[in-house]
Amino acid sequence: MNRRELIKAFATLPTLTVAGRVWAAPATDARLLIVFLRGGYDATNVIIPVSSSFYYEVRPVLAVSRPDPDDAMSALPLDADWGLHPALRETLHPFWARRELAVVPFIGANDDVSRSHFQTQDTIELGQAADGTRNYNSGFMSRLVTELTRARPIAFTDQLPLTFRGTTPVPNVSISAVGKPRIDDRQARLIQKMYESSELAPAISEGFRVRDDVYQTISRELTEANRGAVSARGFELSARRIGRLMREQFNLGFVDVGGWDTHINQGGASGYLADRLGELGRALAGFTEEIGTAAWRSTVVVVVSEFGRTFRENGDRGTDHGHGSAYLIMGGGINGGRVLGEQVKLTQAALFQNRDYPILTDYRAMLAGLFGRLYGLQTAGLQKVLPNVRPADLGIL
């Protein structure tokens, strides 16, 4: 689907109204969700380099075997070089066949070699150069909000993530723990009055604005026995809620999920990482179910992580902090079923510092290319969102 079709698909959606905000003339609209896997997920064992004998050599315990239709524990076929982890068989692999899932290997923040979770997460969320003075009050998603006329942003996180810090207040909601608000309207009015001249005034009015809407949308879970949402748990439950909220109220979202820092006993085709992936797969599939067919056509989900992990397994059947990663991109209208971006044959010589995936696609370039196509942003706008970045058009849309 190209951008015009995407806009067409979007035009068929019912008009969206959100209390308290007046929207400027529509420029374009599409939904975007960024999913951040915090902890540096082991991309090498998720998007598996099945054509690399070096991979099988240096991961004697962890490697997932080459695709084999008779072996349920083998990798699922993507293309000649890559396979998908078998824990994603029922959930994400079907998206590949429908061309609604693409993967970008060898991606990450190419100027950040700190191998620090926190430093690199910050780099990615800020979308600024890793070196030099960074402005911690200017995340790339916040700058995107400023450039879009119809953005209805939200972070589905307990804290406001760095990526949404900036000049426009963005609401956040603790998506795993939405409860009935007990502060009543009168108290809410008095509280807002107390903060009239406080720098927190925008945050507080945003908070009250979305609080009831979010609760109402989510509390319907309790009354509708809907497509397994009631029994969903953990990140799948969160993702289903996000699907509902992005179907009805928001079009630019961010969510994170931790637990990917697998230094010991991460498992191969089964085990710890496989369980985490199973949950991630159910979450993403659940999200698409809840957002619904119509909205899914104009939705893009990008799954990112701060870095990949060491190409070789370590002494504890785990992996240590690395460099390049592999991102997943999903969407009802994307040109999926393909491995995107520059690639390299995985031999020892190809490794970055003889240890990690190299980065051949900078994540900022990928995002700039995506934003250009998805939102029709021109160079000037893209430069404000991701300064000094040359957009890479990977043909996602």
Next chain:
Amino acid sequence: MNLGLRNRAGGALALVVCAVVFLSGGARAGDLPAEDVALLERLTWGISSATVAQFKRLGRDRWLDEQLAADGETILPERAQEQIDALAALKAPLLKTVSAKDQEIRAANKLEDPDQRAAARRAYQQSLSDIARQAAAREILRALYSPRQIHERLTWFWFNHFNVHQAKSNIRLLVGDYVERVIRPNALGNFCQLLSMTVRHPAMLRYLDNASNAVGRLNENYAREIIELHTMGVGSGYTQRDVEELARILTGVGINGTTRTPRLRPAHQTLYHRDGLFEFNPARHDAGDKTFLGHEIKGNGLEEVDKAVDILCKHPATAAFISKKLATYFVGDDPPAPLVSRMAETFKSSVGDISMVLRVMVQSPEFREASRTGGKFKDAIHYVLSAIRLAYDDKVIRNTQPIQSFINRLGQGLFNRSSPDGYSPLSTAWNSPGQMMARFEVARQIGSSAGNLFKPEQADAATEPAFPLLQNELYFRFLRRDLSPTTLAALAEAISPQDWNVLFLSSPEFMRGFAGRAP
């Protein structure tokens, strides 16, 4: 007191008047200059009349001397101490508890019947959680009622700095001992000593996987975080090579949960160390020489670790990193660089004397100036503890469970931070729209009633009557003069004492702490 409020508040009136009468019989706070109110609000877990009385009795200088003393003794009010004494799980020696629990889970796993096995495993998990809850209860009681308030703040600060997460493995068994024997005794002492003791505690070695770090099976997780998070800070000049060399130095530093000693070659026997659960096993250690941060370290067992800790502690980047974090926590998100640099100089010249570094901060004009303009936006635990201290003062709570749920709800539960960076010292990490909504909900819970705070956990114990009395003497003497006209106007619309409490605890002034400004 505002007469307009009396008329509108209706039912609130009688209670408020009674409160003032009750309090006037107790320890009177008397007058306190604005600067001193600000000091107490910044350095303690929130102003209380016990703290005010202590401060007035000693005077500012002696109060600070006593508060900053590294080796003071914490004497809690009897009602708090007896609750801690009743926490039975924390009394047994750690090695005994851990080996008993290890046996328990091994026996559970051997059960043939799947239902019995599942039940036994649940009982095991439950008992671990109970032990960690008792450790958290002890911390909360001390934080609320210890007369050594700065020591309490620093105990929390250092635990958070050297964070471990209770959900991993059996850390729930270890975390109480970790606070008690590693963090508390060194919270105002020497940073190098503190660092060195964290390296030898099983909670840390388990949490950052060093218990699995061995020669030929290198795991660099802990090595990286010691440099990046515990000492020098990211981007301070170390390399990937330094991380790997420190990981080699740390090989063999681990845990032995049994009472047995491994069989070793004679050459290894002299290098072997054991202290409770802590074990240095030379057979797992990389005996080669190392180069760490430009220093040659000869292969020599556990001594290498001491050398590495010493190098890290004396590194100028560590002095700067730790000083900045302390100043960020106590002064503001972007602490003045000259202050941080003076603190770092003291850190270097005193080789990590925490108390001296703090004294430089507290007595600085920058600290006074920051306090004068109101406090720093409180993080969740500071918010909850200061509300409880103000609401109940020295009437000791009987149950810490509600406090644990409040801080869990606000995303800052004790021992609950999963990643090794600890909770953020920045106020921007705590005041997002969603967090403000949650905070107002907690304000409603704390302000509306005592809930279960005075309901002891023992089944047969009676609940003591109590009410969160926020319009108390401290409020009228020191805090009210800080409230803006808009806050006062909103409070004047309160329809009950409970409602007044909710609004007061939701006010921007309470979120930041008070500066005690004169009207």
